[in-house]
Amino acid sequence: MRRRCCEEFTRRAEAGAGVRAIEPGMPLPAGTGMTRRGFVTRSLGLALTVYGAGPLGLFDQGIACAGAGRGGPILVSIFMPGGADGMSMLYPAGDPLYAKLRPNLALSGGQPFAEDARLAWHPALAPLAQLHSEGKVTALPAIGYDHPDQSHFTSRHYWEVGATDTELRTGWMGRYLDEVGTADNPLQGLSLTGQLEPTLATTRVPVAAIAGPDQYTFGTSGVWGSVGDRMLETLGRFGELHATDPALHTVSQVASQSDRLRKQLLPFADKTKLVSPVAYPQTSDGFPQHLAGLAAMIGADLPLRCVALEASGQYDTHAGETAALSTAFGVTAQSLLAFQRDLEARGVADRVLTLVWSEFGRRAQENGSGGTDHGAAGTAFVIGSRASGGMVGEFPGLAKGLDVDGNLKPTADFRGVYVSLLEQWLGFDAARIVPDAGRFARPKLVR
Amino acid sequence: MKVDVYQGEFGEPQAERLLWRAGFGPRPGEAAALAAQGLDGAVGSLLDPGPEQLVGPPPHGNDGHPLHPYAVWGEDHCWWLDRMVRTSRPLVERMTLVWHDWFATSNEGVGSQRLMIGQNELFRGHALGAFDRLLLDVTHDPAMLLWLNGTENVKGAPNENYGREMMELFTLGAERGAYTEEDVRQQARSFSGWQNRWSQLRGDFDFHFDLAQHDDGVKHVFGSSGRFSWEDACRLCVTHPLHAPFFVEKLWSYFVPTPPDSPTLAGLEALYTSGFSVKAVVGAILRHPDLHVGERMVKPPVVYVAGLLRRIGSGVTTTDWAWIGQLSGQQLFYPPNVAGWDDTRWLDTATFLGRWIGVSRLLQDHQRNPNHPPPGVPPDASTLVGQAVAFWRNPPLSSGTLGLLGEFARRALADATADWERKAYPALVENALRQLIAVSPDLQTA
Numbered sequence: 032m033r034r035r036c037c038e039e040f041t042r043r044a045e046a047g048a049g050v051r052a053i054e055p056g057m058p059l060p061a062g063t064g065m066t067r068r069g070f071v072t073r074s075l076g077l078a079l080t081v082y083g084a085g086p087l088g089l090f091d092q093g094i095a096c097a098g099a100g101r102g103g104p105i106l107v108s109i110f111m112p113g114g115a116d117g118m119s120m121l122y123p124a125g126d127p128l129y130a131k132l133r134p135n136l137a138l139s140g141g142q143p144f145a146e147d148a149r150l151a152w153h154p155a156l157a158p159l160a161q162l163h164s165e166g167k168v169t170a171l172p173a174i175g176y177d178h179p180d181q182s183h184f185t186s187r188h189y190w191e192v193g194a195t196d197t198e199l200r201t202g203w204m205g206r207y208l209d210e211v212g213t214a215d216n217p218l219q220g221l222s223l224t225g226q227l228e229p230t231l232a233t234t235r236v237p238v239a240a241i242a243g244p245d246q247y248t249f250g251t252s253g254v255w256g257s258v259g260d261r262m263l264e265t266l267g268r269f270g271e272l273h274a275t276d277p278a279l280h281t282v283s284q285v286a287s288q289s290d291r292l293r294k295q296l297l298p299f300a301d302k303t304k305l306v307s308p309v310a311y312p313q314t315s316d317g318f319p320q321h322l323a324g325l326a327a328m329i330g331a332d333l334p335l336r337c338v339a340l341e342a343s344g345q346y347d348t349h350a351g352e353t354a355a356l357s358t359a360f361g362v363t364a365q366s367l368l369a370f371q372r373d374l375e376a377r378g379v380a381d382r383v384l385t386l387v388w389s390e391f392g393r394r395a396q397e398n399g400s401g402g403t404d405h406g407a408a409g410t411a412f413v414i415g416s417r418a419s420g421g422m423v424g425e426f427p428g429l430a431k432g433l434d435v436d437g438n439l440k441p442t443a444d445f446r447g448v449y450v451s452l453l454e455q456w457l458g459f460d461a462a463r464i465v466p467d468a469g470r471f472a473r474p475k476l477v478r
Numbered sequence: 479m480k481v482d483v484y485q486g487e488f489g490e491p492q493a494e495r496l497l498w499r500a501g502f503g504p505r506p507g508e509a510a511a512l513a514a515q516g517l518d519g520a521v522g523s524l525l526d527p528g529p530e531q532l533v534g535p536p537p538h539g540n541d542g543h544p545l546h547p548y549a550v551w552g553e554d555h556c557w558w559l560d561r562m563v564r565t566s567r568p569l570v571e572r573m574t575l576v577w578h579d580w581f582a583t584s585n586e587g588v589g590s591q592r593l594m595i596g597q598n599e600l601f602r603g604h605a606l607g608a609f610d611r612l613l614l615d616v617t618h619d620p621a622m623l624l625w626l627n628g629t630e631n632v633k634g635a636p637n638e639n640y641g642r643e644m645m646e647l648f649t650l651g652a653e654r655g656a657y658t659e660e661d662v663r664q665q666a667r668s669f670s671g672w673q674n675r676w677s678q679l680r681g682d683f684d685f686h687f688d689l690a691q692h693d694d695g696v697k698h699v700f701g702s703s704g705r706f707s708w709e710d711a712c713r714l715c716v717t718h719p720l721h722a723p724f725f726v727e728k729l730w731s732y733f734v735p736t737p738p739d740s741p742t743l744a745g746l747e748a749l750y751t752s753g754f755s756v757k758a759v760v761g762a763i764l765r766h767p768d769l770h771v772g773e774r775m776v777k778p779p780v781v782y783v784a785g786l787l788r789r790i791g792s793g794v795t796t797t798d799w800a801w802i803g804q805l806s807g808q809q810l811f812y813p814p815n816v817a818g819w820d821d822t823r824w825l826d827t828a829t830f831l832g833r834w835i836g837v838s839r840l841l842q843d844h845q846r847n848p849n850h851p852p853p854g855v856p857p858d859a860s861t862l863v864g865q866a867v868a869f870w871r872n873p874p875l876s877s878g879t880l881g882l883l884g885e886f887a888r889r890a891l892a893d894a895t896a897d898w899e900r901k902a903y904p905a906l907v908e909n910a911l912r913q914l915i916a917v918s919p920d921l922q923t924a
Binding site for chain 1: 631634635638652653662828839841846878903907914919
């Protein structure tokens with residue numbers, strides 16, 4: 032309902048969008064001063080023809096932006112908000128204490144987990160079990176850090192900044208982008224949640240946040256034609272204002288970044304161009320559509336490097352855990368499977384690696400409300416055609432693997448995972464990104 | 479310990495900033511009227527505004543229907559936005575927004591707009607009151623009980639959710655050594671016993687305290703022991719030595735973007751601890767030099783929209799503001815999580831587009847028509863800039879911004895070659911100028 036309202040409104044608003052994508056073969060709009068540019072998306076196999084405003088060369092600028100990001104590896108971060116119950120993702124059916132600690136929540140009927148006979152996949156995660164059997168999922172059944180913090184916000188912050196440091200203000204992916212990114216390419220760091228994910232927070236280079244690649248158009252009532260183009264040109268020029276006041280500076284920078292991003296996304300302004308070769312789950316939740324849009328952008332070779340989004344569902348299951356997880360896991364896992372198949376169909380699956388994580392796992396013992404309270408180590412996955420597969424770390428067992436608070440102890444450190452992803456996937460010196468990188472074991476995550 | 483008071487000039491620009499920080503910006507003429515009262519009079523009138531009057535016509539939806547804030551998605555947002563636009567008590571309304579962010583409760587978890595608005599009235603009632611009373615009332619507010627599982631916290635099977643967040647986010651703060659994990663568990667026991675009923679017809683109702691479900695055993699909290707009740711649990715937090723510094727620093731951050739120095743902090747703490755008075759602390763912050771001469775702040779999305787409507791004397795005439803709030807990163811009654819909105823990161827490329835769309839939506843009802851140009855010589859670029867600035871009631875704009883606007887107008891008019899273009903373009907240019915002024919750095923900050 033909300034989305035429909037939004038589209039109606041954007042449609043109602045007149046032009047000002049500068050350049051519109053239209054079908055090949057359509058005549059040039061008369062008297063607008065626009066020239067036609069051709070653009071072929073490699074893997075969609077579709078010729079997208081758009082009209083670029085001649086004097087501004089908007090479209091060329093968008094496509095020409097930062098060729099440096101093109102064709103390289105892409106790292107995707109998917110956050111499960113709220114502290115997902117790792118012990119329900121790969122549940123320890125074979126641990127004698129499981130039924131005792133989880134009398135109401137204990138799961139059954141899931142597929143066995145190949146690397147550890149004690150564990151089984153949550154039935155709703157069957158799509159991930161499938162990818163795991165193909166060697167495309169690496170499972171980390173007890174990931175966390177020493178001296179765990181059970182605050183959502185502190186623990187999430189640690190994961191986002193890549194260090195157990197409450198003062199750090201840049202994300203670990205953001206610091207990587209600050210090293211390799213360019214000033215003219217907001218798409219190098221792309222947040223698909225409709226707001227900037229802190230993991231991508233940079234200090235030097237721009238990054239982008241959008242709700243979807245086909246929804247990034249700037250229209251204004253009563254403005255069209257070349258006046259609209261000039262208006263957006265001026266929006267971009269707010270970045271030239273050079274204010275010393277931090278708040279003024281923020282607005283002027285975001286304005287010009289928004290204009291750059293708008294140009295980069297021009298090929299997607301027409302949503303009919305967002306055709307997926309595979310079916311994604313049909314749901315009101317945005318997650319499957321975000322992944323479908325991401326696959327289309329990767330297929331169109333837009334200059335992405337790091338991408339962040341949130342999984343379907345809320346995972347802070349203090350109550351009603353059984354039903355909440357089966358829905359949330361179901362949509363998330365089906366979407367991830369569709370995304371992988373989509374990338375495979377487009378021939379770009381070997382360029383994308385996805386980390387699925389949460390700020391912590393949950394207490395081993397269930398609470399009195401059909402849920403679980405905040406815990407420590409949780410479960411993460413690395414997914415992709417070039418993922419190492421198998422398991423990293425191990426499930427420590429419920430008899431000896433719980434700390435004094437009754438929470439799972441970690442057998443893998445999230446900072447070690449970041450170090451491995453930086454070195455093995457992005458080919459970058461992790462010591463420049465992760466504080467004390469040398470301190471962490473480097474699990475093999477990439478084949 | 480006395481808190482510093484701003485001694486400089488208090489003219490219209492200072493009054494305008496004060497109205498933004500303590501409310502939703504000026505209505506036409508309001509900044510001048512406030513400036514005439516001087517700083518002390520101005521702050522006094524914000525702190526003690528008298529009974530609320532709603533100025534202007536009541537709000538309505540797209541087809542003119544009255545709003546249904548309890549029943550229809552998004553009309554809760556528009557109902558509150560209207561209150562921000564029309565109220566004669568801007569600081570009370572702004573503090574209501576502060577408490578909504580401080581005790582951030584989302585209807586995502588509550589599932590009842592009626593209960594959310596009940597909580598909203600609670601915040602309004604305590605807007606400038608005593609924080610210890612507010613904390614007690616929030617603790618058993620139905621929306622909060624549902625949001626943080628308060629009614630699922632029972633004797634023998636504690637649910638830690640409220641006990642943890644009320645210490646971490648509401649009273650003491652994380653990573654300050656104020657409490658331990660064991661304190662979280664013990665506090666949870668003190669909060670046990672709240673219950674409610676549910677029916678198909680009424681949803682969640684009949685919120686009450688059930689002694690039989692309360693754990694009345696001895697608890698050990700912050701080093702002391704006793705058969706603590708839920709009221710004791712609240713009292714232990716607000717009398718904790720680390721509460722006052724947490725409280726005044728957090729409250730300060732809503733009004734001033736840079737942290738207070740230590741004498742200021744100490745002065746504010748002294749004001750606060752004498753009776754948990756929110757009004758005393760807010761009054762001192764509003765008079766502080768850092769607010770009047772320091773850095774600007776990015777306006778929160780809903781404050782920005784309410785302010786644009788107030789600025790041109792308009793009201794809420796569409797329910798589009800709800801999804802526009804969502805796109806801008808602030809849908810009322812739906813904060814992102816229990817920590818509230820991140821007030822240091824309102825702007826990114828996505829939320830910027832949300833604000834752009836909001837301005838465009840507002841201007842939809844205020845357009846120059848290019849098909850009916852006024853008779854006579856078409857206006858030139860500087861006339862158009864002047865008219866567009868006047869449309870927004872002459873906000874102060876930097877010379878850099880004015881330079882860009884002028885250049886835009888000149889270039890866009892020069893593109894007109896055909897006769898019809900020379901007639902139509904001035905209207906298009908003025909419409910575009912109105913949009914650009916509203917999204918300029920000058921108007922998005924205060």
